[in-house]
Structures are given as structure tokens and as C-alpha cells.
Amino acid sequence: MSMICLDDFEAYTECFLPSAVWDFYAGGADDCESRDRNLLAFKRIRLRPRVLRDVSAVDMRTTIQGTEISFPVGIAPTGISSMACPDGEVCIAKAADAMKTCYIASTYATCSLEDIVAVSSGCCWFQLYVFKRREVTERLVQRVKSLGYKALVVTVDVPYIGKRRKDMLNDFKIPAHLKLKNFEIFKKDKDRNDNLPLCNDVLDPAVTWSDIQWLRSLTDLPIILKGILTKEDAELAVRHGVQGIIVSNHGGRQLDGVSATIEVLPEIVEAVRSCVEVYVDGGIRRGTDVLKALALGAKCVFIGRPVIWGLTYKENKCLEYSLSTLQMIGKFYG
């Protein structure tokens, strides 16, 4: 099997992983309209190439939140990554570090946030949910800062978990040999540790903008909101003093029927008027997709599922191969 483009890694992953695991990673909510639209929307954007420019030296470096990364592609948070290879999130962190780019570790990691940051010398961010039990959120924020994470990415598009039909059909559960490591510390939660955090019982649908102010009071890390899809909310984000926005529809895993992220990026970029950095994720599969996102105002893009595919490919060599995935993306962008 020759690995020429990301589609090849995706096809490999679909063959290699148990189908319920593949379904979990690949799935979208309801009819998967938004998941699929993310990809299609890029194809409708046309490049207008200029010629006879000196492109012999291409410098892909950029900065996000003041930190330099080697190219404008970071790694989006993906939960339960160790189903793709052992110590999944640690492997991803190593790859990101080697490639000198940013990794956003998920709250729902199967490696602890301590282990993840330990292999990272560079730009590691932490993705956070606000739980009904606010002390869980609060202690996560405190650990995150002291461990050296550089920013807090607050997911705002999960008041309720999206109805991923395949997961319901498969009765998907976290495999028994894996733990959601970031919750081990909460002793009294021990019995309900593994699967419950994925339930609606745990996430707080009552979160509002005032909770952003509460998070601000807990930390001086940059706060980045992930899941903004309208200019109105982008303006509110600026007004509430956040440092960044990730235009995201959660890979089409949450509310179905929303626009592709690349479609709403321009209205959000215009609304924030350079007050904060705007990033985007969803459907980025080629260097030209990155280029389109940057041309429309994104400072950097994030990729999620492709990194899982890289992890899966010859999982016993997962570090090497997740590196190769990232290199490939860099190459396509060149």
C-alpha cells in the first residue's frame, strides 16, 4: 500500500482499526451533513495563482499566541487517541514537538496531561470542558498552568453531546484497558471514572459567558474559544477578553446542519478585526486547503482525524509514523 496522500492513510485506518473504533473517530452527528460539508466547501473555493514570483525559499513559520511554530498547521484535540496506538497522546505530543508545532491535548486524553507535556519542549495547549462539578474544571486549570501548558482551549459547542448514530449502534464504550487519565486524580469519582465523563450528566449545559470570566479569574494563560461559528459570538468573545478563536464545528460531531467552518471563517475574521487570532479546523486535507484558510484570514489551522490516521499506520512505530504524517502535511503545503 503506497501512501501518497492523506486519503491513503484514511483508507488504511478504516481497514486496520476495529470498526467501532473507526466509527468513533470518523463519525459525525446525525446525518453527518456538516462533517461532509467541511470537506466539500474547500473544493468550491478557487485559487487564483500568481506566476513568476520567486518561491525558491518558502518560509512557513508563523506564531500563535506569541509562540513560533514551524508551519501553520497545529494538531486539534482528539479524545481517546490510544485506541489508534498505545500511549496515543504522548506519541502525538512527541511528533508535534519534533515538527515544532502546537498540540492541543484533550481533556479526554488516555494519557495524563503530565505525561503529555513531559515530552513536549514547545507549544502545548490544553483543551478544557466545563463540568457540572466546577471543582473538577478548576483543578484541571490549576494543573495545566503549573505543568507548562501555554494556553487553555475552552470547547464551547458541547452543551449536549452530539448524536453520533454509529456510536449508539455500536454501543461504543472506552476499551477496558484504557483510562481517561486526567480524571484518575479525583478519588471519589473512581468508580464512575471511565465512561461517565463522556455522558451528558457530567458536562454542564448551563455554561455561559460569565463562566469565561470565571476561567479568566483562575488563570492568566491565554484563553481560546473552540467552537465559534457566528460573527455575533466572535464579537462577544472579543468583548469577554479571550485571546483566540478556533472556528470549529467539532468535525461535524456536534450540531449537524451547520455550515462548513471554511464558509463562516470570513465573517468571523471580519468581525474580530484583528483583535484576537482566529484559527480554523475541519476538513483540511491538503496544503492548498491550508493556503485557502490562511488567505481567508486564519492565522493557523488545526487538523484532527488525519493525525489519528498517522498514529494508526503501523502503530508499532507510531512515533515515527505520526511524524511522517505531519511531514507529509508540511510537504503538501510547500
Add this chain to the structure above:
Amino acid sequence: MSMICLDDFEAYTECFLPSAVWDFYAGGADDCESRDRNLLAFKRIRLRPRVLRDVSAVDMRTTIQGTEISFPVGIAPTGISSMACPDGEVCIAKAADAMKTCYIASTYATCSLEDIVAVSSGCCWFQLYVFKRREVTERLVQRVKSLGYKALVVTVDVPYIGKRRKDMLNDFKIPAHLKLKNFEIFKKDKDRNDNLPLCNDVLDPAVTWSDIQWLRSLTDLPIILKGILTKEDAELAVRHGVQGIIVSNHGGRQLDGVSATIEVLPEIVEAVRSCVEVYVDGGIRRGTDVLKALALGAKCVFIGRPVIWGLTYKENKCLEYSLSTLQMIGKFYG
């Protein structure tokens, strides 16, 4: 077979029912363009989700014609429902009652309107055709009011019956063991009772707006017109003193080549300027479809075929399961 979404109930029904019965329920007129467009049109409407709102408590209650229902999804009239399970319409009425929503019983029911209303403590409406023999219509109206139905839904899009090719091919007839119960009372019609009422011979293509005034003179129940698709007719409806409009293309079973109902809803909502309540049916399959309809100005939506699917699913437990169908819709809407 796992039942995750309405599509699953539809697939079950297609397998379970005799094909001619399935064809009758599923069929549209001519090339089924409008039937299929009803579904596709919802996919073209994009949600613009706002985040960081407190959605911990969602109150789905609304009122229609002054009566409270527990969520804005009522049950559209479907003829000959007992082909899906015994005593079909009575089962539907029980389910609607349990869910505290509205059921519009069809003139062409296979249960009598007396039996239907007997199991309903809440919001039951009656769907009416105007027949060539006006005394049939007149006596139906009189029975309806005395039995406790809360509104009269007059279907206005059947001057002639749509050419449903599958029914013609199957030579579809009402099964011998079923009766159109609402016509049993008309002794002298006994011999022609069962199949004739479905024919063009019986329905009056000469009905005009003045007949709406005649119906008004017969009853003080709210009159709701079902089958309006243009702003011009919506304005006429307001001017003729009706209490509500159901934007409907009869599930694509009548004139083919018309727009999806969700496409014309906005022009009708604008035309009536809140003078009357506007409802819509056609192609609603997910909670987000309900949301889109409400966002475009509908006070409530009605669903037809999905209820038949719920009836069909394990028909020996039809009440239980049609309830479960409704609950599922409620859940998707949440």
C-alpha cells in the same frame, strides 16, 4: 435491528409492510419531485448556532389555537392508518394524548371519529374534505363539534387526487377487512362505502373560498386550511377569517412540481403578518428540522409518515411503539 433515528423506522416499515401498502404510504404524485424536495430543502438550510447560552432547562411547550402542547410537533392526518396496525388511528390518538400533543384525525380514517376522540383527553383536530354531496360534509362537521374536536382542518389541495403511479400500478384498494368508518353512518352509501370515497367522483373540484364561509356558518370551531403554498392564498385565507394555515404539499402526493413546504414557509409567514397561526408539514425528520421550521416562523410542525412507521414497528405493541416514536422525535428536538 437498532432504532437510532427515524430512517431506521422507515427502513423497518419498508421491509415489514406488504409492498402495495408501503407504496401507498410512501408514494408521491407523478415523478415524486415534490415529495423528495421536501426532504432535500431542509438540508440546504444552515443553522447558525450561538454558544455559551444556558440550555440546561429547555421548555418545549407551546400553544396551538390556544391549547398547550408539550412540544411543537403534532401529528398530521394520514388516511387508512390501520394498514400499519389494527385500530391504527385509535393507537395514534392514544400516543398523541400520552405525549400531550395534537392529532389531526383524517376523514379517511379506518376508526370512527367517535372512537378516536374517546381515547383523547387533549388536543384532537379533525381533517375534512368537502364532498360533492355537501350533506356528508355537513354531518361530519356537526359530529366533530359535538364530539369534542378542537378544530376543523380543511384540506384544500385535492381538487383531483394526485396521480400516484405506484398505486395505479398496484391497483391499490383498501384491504377488505378495513372500513372507512366515518362513512358507515350514511346508509344509502353503504354499497359504495369503502373505495369510492377515494375517487375523484366524490370529492368536489368546484370548492371555492365561498365554501369556507359556508363551513364557518356551520361551526364555531377554529378553521384551519391545509395545503396553502402561496402568499396570495395565505392573504385570502386571512381575509376569509380562518384561524390557521398548514403550509403543506400533501407530502408530495398531490400536484407534483411545487416547492418544498419549508421553501415557501417564509413568504407565507410574512404575508399573514401574525394574523393567524402558521404550521408546516412535509419532510420533517430530525429535531433540527423542527428548529428550522420554527426559526422560519412556524408555530408548530406536523409529521405524517414517521407516525405510520412507528405504528408499524412491532405492530402487536403498537401503542407502546408509536409512543416511543414520538418520544424519539421529542428527544431529537431537545
Add this chain to the structure above:
Amino acid sequence: MSMICLDDFEAYTECFLPSAVWDFYAGGADDCESRDRNLLAFKRIRLRPRVLRDVSAVDMRTTIQGTEISFPVGIAPTGISSMACPDGEVCIAKAADAMKTCYIASTYATCSLEDIVAVSSGCCWFQLYVFKRREVTERLVQRVKSLGYKALVVTVDVPYIGKRRKDMLNDFKIPAHLKLKNFEIFKKDKDRNDNLPLCNDVLDPAVTWSDIQWLRSLTDLPIILKGILTKEDAELAVRHGVQGIIVSNHGGRQLDGVSATIEVLPEIVEAVRSCVEVYVDGGIRRGTDVLKALALGAKCVFIGRPVIWGLTYKENKCLEYSLSTLQMIGKFYG
């Protein structure tokens, strides 16, 4: 095999006829884009149905060129119709007469224009090509008038014959047992009679508007131009004193890449400002297609291939069945 709609007759014909004959009737030029677009364009037009109108009595009669026909669907000229059933054009003429509508007999008929008009008591028109040998055209015009044809339909979209790939592949020739009867009279042409008239050698690509004036000098019959697709040519047609226009792309058999006829109908109707009657052919398969054409300004439509299908169906009873085809169209229009 049940015959419910015209598609059924088409499917029957495709099965029943020798494939080269089917290809000849069904074929379009080049990639068949315009042939297929004719059909698709109707589906993009939406009806806006008004309700509560008295439609108990529908009068479909209209007049074309001052002659009353029973419904606004005439029969377009189709060449070599006897491949579908013996004495094809005579059968069509009988059917048209029985249905009290108009038949445009083709120059390339396999029955003589004398035989065709003999079975017609009503509205028969004659379709004419202008040949390089103008005396052939001239004598046809003279015969046409004296035989009682009511109008001359001059085809203007065949400067060269369209490249129908299937016919080239099949090396299509008129079957040996058939004759192009309208050319039998030209004794000196006897040897080259049958196939040559279909060749580019015979039709004159030098025909211009001044030839329309020449035709006008030959006859006082109404002259109708068939094959106009632009408002500019429609205006020229009015200025040159013709009596009617058939908006046509020759069923997609001539220049490929042009618009569907129903798409350009409005600009032509507007350009002629009621000075002449405008008709349309191409892709009309349902009563609602007729309705759309009339709503967009056509006085009458013409159908071609569906009549061939009617002829083919049980060809040993061809008169009866071509009648039934026409009745079916009438029914669909109702």
C-alpha cells in the same frame, strides 16, 4: 407491463424496436447535452398552485393560427415514422384527427403528404426544408397548399445535419422497404431517392431571411419558423412577416450545447410582444410541463418522441394506441 406514464411507453419502445431504430429516434447530437437539458429544465421550474378555485369544468380548447384544437398539445414532425409501425404518419394523422389536434407532417415522411392529409379532417400542417434544388421546395409548397394543409412550418436549424454519434456508429440507413414518399414524384431523382435527402448534399446551408420572403411569395399559407432560440431571431422573424415561431432545438438533434427550449421561451415571448403565436417543443412529458410552457407564454406545445412511443406500443393496433397515447397526455394535462 402497465402503462402509467410516458416513461413506460419509452421503456417499452426501447425494448421493442431494433436498437438502430431506437437510436435514431432517441438520439441527440454530439454529447446529447441539449436533448437531456430539455427534460431537466422543466424540473427546475416550480409551480405556485392557487387553491379553492372552481376547477370542476376544465376547458382545454385553444386556437392555433385561428383553428380550434381540443387541447394545447400538437404533434411535432418526426421523420421516417413508419419504422415504428406501418404507415406511421398516416396513423399519427388519424390519431391527431380523432383527438382534434394539430399534426405537423414531416418532409421526410414515409407516407405521402397526399395520404396523410386524406385521413385528416382538421388541422394538418406541413414541415418544410429548403433544398439546394429550389424547385423541389417550390413544388412541395404548391402541393401542400392545394392538398389542404393549413400552415407551412419551415425548419431553420439544419444548415448541416447534427452529428448523431449513434447513427454514425450504426451506419443508420432508411430501411429498404420504406420510401421517403414525398420525393417519389421527382422522377429524375429516382435513383438517389431514399437516403440522399438526409445528406448535407441536399439541404441548403445558404438559406437566409430572404428565402423566407421567397417562400412568402409562393404561398399565402401561414409561415411558421421552427428552430428559433434567441430573441434577436424572434424579432427578425416578426419583421419578416411570419405568422408563428416554434421555439425548438430539434429535440437536441442539431447543434449541441444550446439551452433547453423552455429556458429561452420567456425571452422569445417577450421579444415578439404578441405579434405572432409562439409554440415550443422539447422535453414535454407531463401535463405539468404543458402547464409550465403555457404559463411562460406558449400558445401550444408540440411533442415528438412520445408519439413514436405510442405508435410502437402494440404496433399491430397502432391507430388505437397512438390515440391512447394522446388521450393519456390529455389526461395528464387535466
Add this chain to the structure above:
Amino acid sequence: MSMICLDDFEAYTECFLPSAVWDFYAGGADDCESRDRNLLAFKRIRLRPRVLRDVSAVDMRTTIQGTEISFPVGIAPTGISSMACPDGEVCIAKAADAMKTCYIASTYATCSLEDIVAVSSGCCWFQLYVFKRREVTERLVQRVKSLGYKALVVTVDVPYIGKRRKDMLNDFKIPAHLKLKNFEIFKKDKDRNDNLPLCNDVLDPAVTWSDIQWLRSLTDLPIILKGILTKEDAELAVRHGVQGIIVSNHGGRQLDGVSATIEVLPEIVEAVRSCVEVYVDGGIRRGTDVLKALALGAKCVFIGRPVIWGLTYKENKCLEYSLSTLQMIGKFYG
């Protein structure tokens, strides 16, 4: 196998050639979006045919860069043409000469530019890349002029070679029995002669507009830029004194995600305001495509892959058949 249209030659070629060779000729970059869009875009353009014009005599002659050609279809440069038949480029040149049209010989020809021009009495142009080793480019320019080529076509859309996935998968290499003849003269490059010139190591990504001025200083031949896709670059081309522009996306083989060439032709024609001749290539398969390009302002079109198909068809008679391909195109244009 009957050869009726270019699609037939394409199908033949796909069957006849080794799959890796077919893939090389047919392939596009990345997802092949732009390659396929080139074809689809023509189908979206509608012809508005005028009728009753005298088209008995059609004169297809035109001039390009002051030289008369017999019809407005030239032959685009295609590399390594001898995989389709022996002495591929010489055969093409003979065909072009016989048809009295223009052939643009590729730098990457498998026949020497001396041999190519030797069989051409008419209009031969030379396609040029700018190499990192500028003396290679310089000596090519000098040979070209002295040999009698009439223009220099500078390709400007290959700063890096497009990622043609099929070639990567096939590990495509120039067959061992073929040489890139135009490089044989460079003794010291002998060892790296055959495959290296196709690599990014050889082409110079630092080429800018000032290199156009350098080329101008080397020759007084007309300079034509191939690969312009924006009005901005078209204006720059005029300002830098070139004599022509070929609107091209390299058959979709370079940057994927750009528009079809026929889509951007109008903006370029308008931008140059007749200062230079504008040509177009990409997706031209029928005479009506040529017509559309000319109607949108092109002075002439160029075709590439279809000529390869003509060469492939019965390759032992390649001259005869590549002639027949060209004649066919001429015929379709008529």
C-alpha cells in the same frame, strides 16, 4: 471499434497503452479537480445560435503571431510523446504541417528540436522552461531561433512540479529506450540526462518577471507566456512586452484547485485589451468548445491530450492517424 468522436480515441488509448503511460498522460495534480473542471466548464456555457445565415462557405483560417493557420486549433506541448508512438514529436510535427496549423514542441521532447523542425514547413513554436542552470536555457533559446522556430512559449506555472499521485504510485520514469533529446548536447549532464530534468532540482522556482526581460534580451522571437490564470498577471505580461498569452492550467497537472481555463479567459481577454493575442488550452474536445473559446475572446485554442490519443491509435500508422485526429477536430469545428 468505430472512431466517431474524441472520446473514442481516448477510450482506445486507455485500453492500448501500458497503464503507467496512460496515467502519465491522463493524470492531473492532487485530486484532479482542475483537470476535470476544464471539461465541465465548457458544458456550462450555452450557445445562442442564430439562424438563416448563409453558412455554405466557412473559412476557418486565422493568424497567430502573424502566421496564417488553416483553422484556429494548434497543438499544445506534450512531453515524452514517443511513449504513444515511435518518434512521437516528429509525427505530430508532420501532422501539424499537413494540417497547416501550429505545433508547440516541448522542451521535454523525445525527438530533438532539430528533427522536429525539419519536417515542418510552417508554424513551429518552442516551449521553454527556465532551468536553474541558466546556460541550458540560454543555449536552447539560441538553437531555437537559428532552427527556424517562430515563437518561444515560456511555461510559467511550474515553480515546482505538480503532485500527480498516479505517477508517484507507479514510480513513473521515462522508459529506458527513450531520451530527452534536447538535453543530449549537454555533455557534462550526460549521466543525469534522462529522468532528472523532470525533477524539482532542475527547474528554477526563483524565476520572476525580470527573467522574462532576460529572455527578451536573448532573442527577438515573439515571447508567449503559458500558464497565466489571472487578469493581474495578464496585465503584467503586457507591461513586460510579451507577444502572447496562453491561458492554461497545464491540463490540471500543476496547482490543483484553480479555475477551469475557459472560466478565467474572459477576465484575461478584457485585461489585455487586445494588446497581445490570447490563446487558451484545457478541456477542448469538440468544435463547439473551440467556438465557445473564440466567442469569449481567444484567438486560437491549443489541444494536448487528444493529439496523444491520435498518435496512439494504430501507432504503426501514426502519421496518418494523427492527421486523421486533427482532421476530425477540424470537422467538428465546421
